[in-house]
Amino acid sequence: MKIVSVINYKGGVGKTTLTANLGAYAASRGKRVLMIDLDPQTHLTFSFMTPEYWAGKYADNKTLKNYFEPVIKSSDEIPELSSLIIPLGMGNLLDFEGAKLDLISSHLELINIDVELSWQAGGGNPITLAANSLKVYSYLRNELTKLKDDYDLVLIDCPPNFYVLVKNALIASDYYIIPARLDYLSTLGINELHQKKIAAFLKQHAEYMKTLQDSRYLPVFLTLLGIVPMMVTMRRDREPVAAEQEYMNELKGKGYYMFAPVRNNASVFGAKPVDGVPVVLTWPRFNLTAKKIVRELQELGEEF
Secondary structure, X not given: OXXXXXXXXXXXXXXXXXXXXXXXXXXXXXXXXXXXXXXXOOHHHHOOOOHHHHXXXXXXXXXXXXXXXXXXXXXXXXXXXXHHOEEOOOHHHOOOOOOEEEEEEOOOOHHHHHHHHHHHOOOOOHHHHHHHHHHHXXXXXXHXXXXXXXXXXXXXXXXXXXXXXXXXXXXXXXXXXXXEXXXXXXXXXXXXXXXXXXXXXXXXXXHHHHHHXXXXXXXOOOEEEEEEEOOEOEOOOOOEOHHHHHHHHHHHHOOOOEOOOOEOOHHHHOXXXXXXXXXXXXXXXXXXXXXXXXXXHHHHXXXX
């Protein structure tokens, strides 16, 4: 099982569109896929069902809130993460026997849970700080380890921040991927996220492990897969316009792997909650732009 975090602490860059379509494409190629909606905005969840349907059927008993609230309270009845899985029922769109696409839903109250977890991760002396931090950052990793025989791929849609839940996702992951817009601020943000935030956090985590010397916590080997340019303005030859190509070349020059770009109106044809089907699994009959988007997302999925 491979675990991939989709992360960028800059909002509005297409994380959810990317997660939904990569997950759906992998499932369509025979993979057993679990998507985790870690963003309190719950947009990944609402890409596959309406808010009304979610509120009536899942909001009270099948979200990440139902796992983390008992954890915070040190309850004796902490549910297994597996009990929160929602099968998305897309078997008719998946051509391979055994393929599946499942979801663990988010909840708006994850905002409060992030705050509570940050308090629990603190400590008054180096040993207490190391022990608390390693424990709090490992919750998601420990639970996903229990699912290692059930899935081939786990995709985590991270919120646009660098708080405790995002750190949980990174500690649990083998890889991370950064969707980004090709502009000045996004380019700066990639360097800040990759070279400073994530690198510094992993170094700190390794120091906590060295301080505590507790065999329950394993080393973290986290690799950046690359950057996915999102919301790109394409020319007829399917190349980004000159200004965006310049930023793409700049990132390549800094050593980043660049995935095939996703054009700027892909989200318009994105997953519709009424249908619950990401665009990558559709084939529009009349709209030429939509056909191009589907083809490009399929090629991106293959590359991924």
